[in-house]
Amino acid sequence: MNVKSLKKLISLLPDGAKKNMLLRKLEALQAKQSDGLSDEFSLKPTGHIKIEAIDEDGNVVGVLADQPNLVVNGAEEILLRAFSGDPERMLFKNRIPKGGSTGVYHVQLNKIIDVVNGQNVVVHHPNELWKVVNDEDFDIDYSYYPITVYVKEEVSKEPGMKAFSITTTPGPNTAPLTSEVYSTYTNLFIGIGDGKNYAVPLDDSRLTFSSGFTGDATRKETTTLNDEVTFTEKMSHFVVEYMKHNKGGQLEIYVDGVLNQTIETYDSSLADGVEVPAFVEISVDPTKETAVRLKFSGADPSVTNPKIVLTGIRFDAFSKNMNGLISEIPTFVTKFDTPEVYNTTTVAPYTIQLKHYPVIADSVSIEYEGNAMQRVTDMNDVAEGKFFVDEMTGKVYFNRALTGLFVTYEITGEIHEDEIATSLTTVQVEVPVNESLTPDGSNKVFTLSHNNLVAGSVTVKLNDVELSMPADYTVNHSTGTITFTTAPASDSTLVVDYKYKENALKYELQKPIKDSFVRLFDQNKNELTLIEDTAGFDEANFLIDENDVNRKTLIIHPKTLGGNAITRLDVYYKSDAQPGIPTNYKRQVILKPKTENEYPWFELDKGSVQFVAEFKEGIPNYNVTIREMGLFDGPRVDDQVTGYKGYPVKAFSLVRVGETRKEVSTGIRVTWTITLLNENGQPFKGGF
Template structure:
């Protein structure tokens, strides 16, 4: 910790003998430094240490288990955390905005002498808003945190408690109410805790954390000398080695803390000269809280080779570094990855199925295990036997040969949105179809004058050609008459036998209008099935309705949510049910309900303290509710940030650059939808003897 930061920190400590002693020691040290610009000096050490505890909680906030309890913590900018937590940051006030769930709250009682008074003919509250907010029941309100306050209205009620005043809170103003601004939740630095499940990330092969002996090259590191080494020493839970197989490949020895754990043969005789096959292998590490030393060694060649080399194409691991400003993979607002296995039970009667919680599922991503044995997917339903299953990817249905419980399933979704509607619930709309060069129906025998157009509901005939010459409309000889109601063209003079007749016209066809919930991305696949799971053909415009069994995007809808659908399929069967699959930027995946959670402020004097100077520590607590995120997850990492993400949509967030003060690996802590999490993050400032740094005592 630098002297300037330390001086600021001591300045905000409570007054007392301890503070005076610290100032005296600091000033003595500064004097010593000024007098001795060179040589060895005494040092004034202050070092932050951290502790993480993750507890599983139920909906009542009761602890039902401890998922992690460890010291592993990387602190970057810890001085600023301490200074802000102690001294505050009024430029970033955070408000706790409440709205009564039913428009009007219950009646509350407060130990005040009055609630409202009148000034300048207007009702006002006579106390700081926080005095009223102290006594309300949060369960009566919808709550969100924001960087600007909302306004509600207070009405004084008849008190039923001696020496207390009563009031209720309203969403709407009336003559008996006074404005009430939101509770000022924090004038301190508003810290947020975020969760992630990142397993590892790619390391630049020129990163200073990687040490080489005998390797060289850009992009891919190569070694031609046996015993060449690539080494690193970090706090990690896993690492991945990416290497190239080729027809002169050497053997790669993987050493963990001096022990050879694997030898990978990169020789592949089936490859041609200069041809490589990129492969990778992952290794898990026992203790992610201590440094692990990894050595990747070129140990030799196969007997078939006299010369060769070893090619390392990439390294991945999960070590945090001081310059990182985020998690490896923080949970998103939307996701398509459900990699934490979730338990499913099949139906008790045939067909024996499970339905994934989200669909459509992405092919080649489903993994099903039963009693820790991975089952095998088959391509057809009639191939399902013991140990095998079939997947309906569109609907997320998995079929088995018998009833089973405790199936563990992980999968990914495509990101498509599926909507089902009955045709009877859709609006009808007129689509206009342009027909060109149609030969009308009728005998061209020299005496017939009346010809029928193929399609009814004609709205306009734009051109009639007889032997290539345009025929005008009218009642004279050599002209034609149009009967729109029955779609006939009548020539005043019968065309000669064998004449060629062509007609351009527009007809009206009634179609179904299916309005999707979200804006449809036309640049991606849009799929529509009928009740027979027959796929309808997508057309470019309404002229596609010259045929049945088609649909088009409605270009007249500026919201881009409507598709128009023929009322019959391509063989004339009436369409009754429709399933639409589409992509939308408005919903790129399954909503997770996840946001970074603001650090709780103290609920009582000794509960959830932000800082405890008598212990020389600061404690940050945040809670993630049962359905945040709303699927089973594996928490592997956490971050302490001085602000939310833009995606968290905290109202009024000014978009200041958010810093990740602390990042931590927590192993693997599983959270399902029925479990909440309480994270307690403690930072203790210690002196050179490892004792807590205490001020004002």
């Protein structure tokens, strides 16, 4: 940072004692040196993060993490933009009264509402009123443009103060009030993630391969003994992915120059050309850089022309050019890999009910008293240490009552809905039929397989010649009978095409169906058959209504296979509108300081900028393991912040935290501090 940047930084401060003090300090430092203050000097940004568990009232109940963090490129820009502001990204705090109106508040003003040009107006900045309200009385969100509510003056019970209430309904004694101007500075958001690691392309510049290696970004192999791969990163662990085969060799893994282990990639049981993927994961000290070396060290004497095949390297190191987290908490989730504790029912059948389903059965992992339990595929095989999963209902069965079961699982991402048939609308569908009749030479009257025919749908062909109605035949649409003028000859072919009306159940889903992924079950848990159109519409069949452009309507035959009436339906379907369980997660906007007359977020005389955000209980609405956090200058598109215009959002700082468990019932407060250090390693305080 140079003197011009420093002057610009200070000039952007609001006028006041602190700004004047810093200007005097800068002038004094310039005057000290005969040749003036050096125009260029070094400022190194450093970061620190603290994560506290908080209860529903915001009280701290424990410290989850307290550690330094990585500051990405742009830390100085954080200071500049925090001071300068950005009028095109002004952030508003929108409050809507719960129930439509609030109680009475008091404010130390001599007037709240006045009449200007015949209209009631609030004669103060909106923030003057908003700062005295109780946020618990409102539904709150943040947006890039304000909303309007209405202020009504009330009878004051406090001497020297005015009283008011807020309502969503205008009236003769009210005045419009816009949202609180929350921030005219750069609006920063904190996001959290559960990313364990990420795949590093094998042609990435951070990886150095010996010249004997050949391949591309997804696969590297060598037949040259002593060939190596090296990389040095600040990380908590790394993963080496490789292939086992009958030409494999030995791969030594060195960590900071010390042999950690030797991997044997040779497997004599495999046929020529067959490869089996394998991997090894190694934990390292996350507080410092770790040097890793992978070496092709040798092979079994029986192997001719051995080789090493690498298919991937994964680690969790952040770099200064990254612009996001490895895996930020998603808007929708299908994998619940942070263990949750369950207790079975106390009486038989002994079960637990997973919160979300349908379940991918193979994904269910259950640990009891430190031991992994075994999943069986037949309910009759449930025994000590074994369990059975009903994939559709998410119910898990055991042989006895158990407490303290640690469960992780993954769901299919299907939405489940259920309905009783009597609550559905009855409609009629037109079913096309091609039916052959058998003439005997004397019979003129033929009864079709179906009645209630659609008028104008009947076509009759005798020996492939289409007949005319009523000259050649007549139709009783109600009974489904055809009467010919002349009895068709016994050796003739008689074919009738027609449509008949069939009663059906109409089911309106909550979300559009993705592709044709929908499953339907009757009250007996028998799956109904999805057909493409009304041709063949029959018992235990259903179809997606082709006339519904939103693809949310099912047309269902009202009878089960066997002719019984359908009384209940369970539907499982996928939808792009909800590709998993909604997490309720959004990046959280940083909080404004509570102290009056303090600049938002920064203390320049301490050389630091501090950001605080809170993730309340229920955000996200499932247990997560936080491994990373990011400081961003905007929300995600999925956060749906009103007025967000899609400007490019940048990450200013990223941090890996030790695995921090956040329960759905617990909130956390994140305090993020960025300090600029001068060339002596001390916090920059407006000069050296």
